[in-house]
Amino acid sequence: MTSYAFSFDEPPYLAGLNEAQRAAVVSLDGAVLLLAGAGTGKTRALTTRLAHLLWSERARPQEILAVTFTNKAAREMKERVAALLKLPSVEGWWLGTFHSLAARILRQEAEAVGLKSNFTILDSDDQLRLLKQVMAAENIDEKAWPAKVLRAVIEQWKNKGYTPDLVPASEVGDFARGRSLHLYSAYQERLLTLNACDFGDLLLHNLTLFRMRPEVAQRWQQRFRYLLVDEYQDTNVAQYLWLRLLAMPQNNICCVGDDDQSIYGWRGAEVENILRFEKDFPDAKVIRLERNYRSTAAILGAASGLIARNEGRLGKTLWTEGDPGEPVRIQGLWDGEAEARFVGEEIEGLQREGHSLGEIAILVRTGAQTREFEERFVTIGLPYRVIGGPRFYERQEVRDGLAYLRLLQSPDDDLAFERICNKPRRGLGEAALRALHATARSGGLSLFAAARQLVGTDELRAQTRRPLKAFLDSVDRWRDALAATSHPELAEIVLEESGYLEMWRSDRSIEAPGRLENLKALIEALAEFDTLAGFLEHVALVMDNLEEVGGEQVTLMTLHGAKGLEYDTVFLPGWEEGLFPNQRALDEQGIRGLEEERRLAYVGLTRARKRAIISFAANRRLYGSWGASLPSRFLDEIPEEHKRMDSDQGLYGAAYQAWGGSSFGSFDAWGETRRSPGMERARARRSGGSAGSPPVIEGEARIIESVPRENPRYRVGTRVFHQKFGYGSVSRVEGERLTIAFDQTGEKKVVASFVKPAAEAG
């Protein structure tokens, strides 16, 4: 402790930090790379560092730029900094995601890149629609060259910091016979005309701005005296360039990251950014946080042994003084269904021992894997939630609602106009839209302006003109009301008077009630902002999914989604060659892909505090057809002393031996011999049979026998509603276990607590 600046009069907030963490907090000058392994108190070090900058009076809040990747991370950092500093909030500080910070800068400098300060931020859906228009204008067959592919191409370019004039010839593929670059230019022009940006542009325009206008760059460089960057291993080239430009010339930049947790290479992240740090910043100080406060020694040992197989790491050795813990369990099963059953039973066992379901997570490689677990959990009545799926603002109804609001804010927002001019149906079909486009193009007008012009002529037939006029009048009326009405109130009026809410109210589909809920949430969210413009910015950049009501539920999600989270118990199913490591990653990226998969495995394991249970299935149905699968090579790479293997019998017969079990040496002995006493007990409990017998296909019959045959609430024929499956009627009752014929999805077994009588569903 004597080696640091505060040895004599140490600020109280350094108490409780270990030596490396202190170094991370107090090394303020120049570039610092903080290599923070999983669970090493990274966030604490980071937030304390930020506080230290202020308390030591090295910087004022407005002089610090703190960057994260996700809104969630930004929110968490804001909360922790505020708590540490005992401030009610840190609103207005330069603490946010790359995109929100870049947008904030861009709003102030918009003119320099040909935008107006109130530019619209398009999401990927708008982007796609715009690209389709651009392609149509260039007569490119969307069948042969899907707009989505072009979107991906452009996104990659933007990730690398290429404006159209900077794309190297070598990077132009054969999309649309080499016309992709031209399309990119045309798209960018179109965006400027619309006064709009896509996500990539936020960074890209910043780069252009700083390159073309050194004096502007200098102003921002002087402003931000200290930079803090989280998850540095995830930065792409554009983000890297942006940071470097802003950090110059003092390079007071602290980047926090973990090369072993770089799992987003496929989306443009460059691990090289972190590997190269010391070359980029020659005087950089590298600090390693290696003491882990999260996991047991066994879990750390397993994860460390695994990740040690990767080449080209900066290298860290995680250690803990905590509990040695139990070895990581590895369970082999017959097929995916058996695996889901196994996990379900293990969870029920944990539950009986008093563990909270909120402390259990199942982390899968691909989203599709959740399905088997969901079906099983629905059957046994285990509460669960799936993290993932479309974000709040990506939902159709939310985007429609937003389009109405955008149209009020900026009448010339053609994408918004197009989206909702016929939603609900007003008789403004394709033909009407085509006429509008023609007029708009010839007159250089927005669609809204073109529409206004057209309703004054007899070019459109009355049948079209009438509803169009009514629509325009409504929009005008709402816009006039903007000044006098609070915006949440106005939003409600708009959605009501437009008939949009009614459209969903009269929709009988399963999703309709949820959509109305989302619209309600949208309006509520609106109330939290002073202005409509402020709200629209928030939605485009910041709005997350509504968090499902937490509590007593098991969490199901992808390994990617789990980064940054931790649970007492983590299940890691599907560790099979082809699935994990994923075949496609291997095919497309070779060793690079394999290493990223391995890092993903590392991330998965290190999410666990107390226990990690890996499983694999010998048979798995993929795309409808059955296939035999082999245990993942990663299983073999976990050191012997940190794993304990168990397997249902007969998973691999002669075929497997013949294939050459030797390359997975440790699996030779799989089967009967490696079972621990604990596993025998677990097995006996599960199968209800003798320890040595093959697994019985579930004691379903037993369970059914043990419960009453009637249910006071449900009888055969009762109409019920289920959150996931919608409406259906009960076809069989066995106490709490109902068989229900769902209108949409057919018969399923469901526990009664998962449904309610249709009459109560509204």
Add this chain to the structure above:
DNA sequence: CCGGGGTCCATTTTT
């Protein structure tokens, strides 16, 4: 304007 039926496809995801 809807839905039925055929076709094609099939990691990972943020902003």
Add this chain to the structure above:
DNA sequence: TGGACCCCGG
């Protein structure tokens, strides 16, 4: 296997 998407018929 199942979903997303498109086309066509009523």
